[in-house]
Amino acid sequence: MSNNHLEGDAVITETEVKGGSLPLIGDKAPSFEATTTHGTIHLEDYKGSWLILFSHPADFTPVCTTEFIAFQEIYPQLRELNTELLGLSIDSVHSHIAWVRNVKEKFGVKLEFPIIADLNKDVASKFGMLMPEGNNTETSRAVFVIDADQVVRAIVYYPLSTGRNMDEMLRLIQALQTSDQHRVATPANWKPGDKVIVPPPTTQEEAEERSKDDTIECIDWYMCKKNI
Template identity: 35%
Template sequence: MVAIVQKPAPAFAATAVVESAFKKISLSDYLGKWLVLFFYPLDHTFVCPSEILAFNDALPKFNEINTEVVAVSTDSEYSHLSWVNIPRKQGGLGSDLKLPLLADKSMRISRDYGVLVEEEGIALRGSFLIDPKGTLRQMSVNDLPVGRSVDETIRLIQAFQFHETHGEVCPVNWRPGSATIKPDPIAKLEYFSAVEALTNGHTNGHTNGLAETNGKKKRIANGDVEDMEVDGAKRVKTA
């Protein structure tokens, strides 16, 4: 099975280290929740612990948006456990790690998700967002030297969730509270008219970045359109 956006995510089942114990986990365990499945190359390395610890420390934020996170490498569960048992200040992950570390010893999971470097037997830094129905919604792959962004991962999940709830689509640089686009040839013009008006106003030095569209004042900031409160009207702010 190959990982393709909009298709069912490749199934997996393997042993993981979960809170310093071995546990068999599978994709089906996460149905009903969003899942961030992220691959990393090797235990006991350099960029990898920075990513794992950052995602681990952000787990409460992920849980708030109905999301779980699982890390995967081609190391064994014994290697994972030894790394967990090393304190953070010594380059380890620390015994208080909550994030599951999945052992892909057969390399099948990494191969199914298209991140396996065959000649080295390690995974690239692939990140996969899987929705509560088990459908792959987003994927990205970094080469080995560069780590990923926890904040961007959360933003993407929030954007997909906003669309699922409201039916509107999220434009460039969208953040919670930013304006969205109605996916309709006519209704979309509200957003694009606001962008044009605000861009022109900002360029010409008028209205301090404010413009009025359909009776609402809007503001542009960092390329985002925001609804602004006018005489008690609804205000929507960016994060």
């Protein structure tokens, strides 16, 4: 497992839930092969880069259309962060292609990332994207952030009525990559350039040594920040 639990959280293994096998944070992402608007792909094709795998309820729907346009707008920034996008819904590849063409015609936006046509619900079931109480012909607004080692690092669900926030998608990737690179955590509302949180000391000796470090700003022994 590549991610480290900086605040003492327990490692949770994959759990079975109604509607699919839901991988949890820290699990290996389930492997899959899927038909997409860019041809057949495998999860392993993304090894070495980060991936945002996200599902939407259906093509040719208003909230989903705004989301796909918004994802495309941040796609260049995500790629600078070695992060790819991959959409999914329980629609045919022909429906996806028609929708992509419609978005380009009506909104002037070319969607450059692939969209999985998950008619057999294989990928949606593996990732728990089908809500038990929901319409089983639609996927939820789920987001899975998968790192370069293909470990699930974050999971976010939105209700069908609420479009996702792209600033938060970017911030989440930046925060996770910052934590990995610098062995730190990030506080609430953190954004690049803000101070980060130094993991709490695990011994009394470490706590005393920390008080002498003038590169670290401590409010108390367990709450210390620094610039990176």
